[in-house]
Amino acid sequence: MPQECNSCLYDDKHPFGMAFKDRTCLGCLTHKEKQTLDWQARKDKLIQITHKLKRHSKTYDCVVPVVGDAEDYFTVNEVLDLGLRPLIVCVNDYFKNDIAWHNLHNLITHFDVDSFVFNPDMNVYKELVKTSLRKYEHVLLPFLQLHTSFPVHVAYERKIPMIIWGQHQAIEQVGKFSHSDEVEMSKWSRQQHDIFTVDIDKLMGNGAQVQQRYVNYYRYPNTQALQKRGTTGLYLSNYIPWDPLKQNYNALTYGFIPQRQIATFDIYDRAGSSIYYDLHDLLKLKRVGYRKCVDHLVREIRHQRIKPTHAQTLADHYMNTPVNIKPFFNWLGVTSSGYEWFIEHKLSGMKHLLSKEPLSESVKLTKKISDLLVNGESPQRSFILFGKGIDI
């Protein structure tokens, strides 16, 4: 029997690992800190830490890694409020639809910040995605490896002293540490929580036929070299009481476009991804027993915008929503028979969740949640390959 939390919908199968105290998960217990910590003092500490950066740096004070998500709007806004000059760095995952590209370009334009988008070698990337799918039944690992290492390389190479991230997911979801521990970015934390212990070498060994020199940026920089240069990374969620739905709602005022989803009510989180709520969500269900909607519902239970019983009803609905995964296999260049093989052998228990034309049913949300939502848009085009010349 899995151990379940009395307060939220998580159990001990959470991919970050979950501990319990008196039948309540540590994620719920750590969340309660948000009502008790002195957040003004924590913000003052953030101001103090980041103030030092301004004296240190000749060009940029910090690197801010983004994907163009609503949460990135919040993070960039906070960084600018701190008086910092950021360099915005985005790794192209090649899964962005038109909404995602709008949101990324609008973020850069609205806040008028210097930026660049890194477009990894497409053949190498696809080879890694294929291997990741075959060996780990995960399609985002190559992107996650790059997203959590490339910006650190940029900071190191350009002598930019700090990387500023938004939330520390393992604290927000499973309460791995207290906010007041002020956990910093580290190779260990990346290994455990961002890439689930699958580093690039695991994809290379017995797998992807890729030359080592093509994957340097998929690997985290040498820790001693980072220490010597003084490159560090912090998470804003340790200094600001993190409330994603509320924060992301505010991104609308900056021109962020939310996306209507059928597998969750959250129109902000990962808006613009062509796979996040489709194949990635089904593989997540297979690996850990739940889909992304549960993370969203747990978050809303903790912020007291929905009761656990109501959240469970919604989870049952969203968990059974069929999606169309075929476009991903087209993108990867898999033949129809390869696609059929994958369904037969890897998703045999999930055929009821596959549909070419997913249907959307309306669900009853609480007022506290729906007050923070608007009508999301639907993408016109998926898998747009910006950054690689021709998009056909």
Ligand SMILES: [Zn+2]
């Ligand atoms: Zn809990």
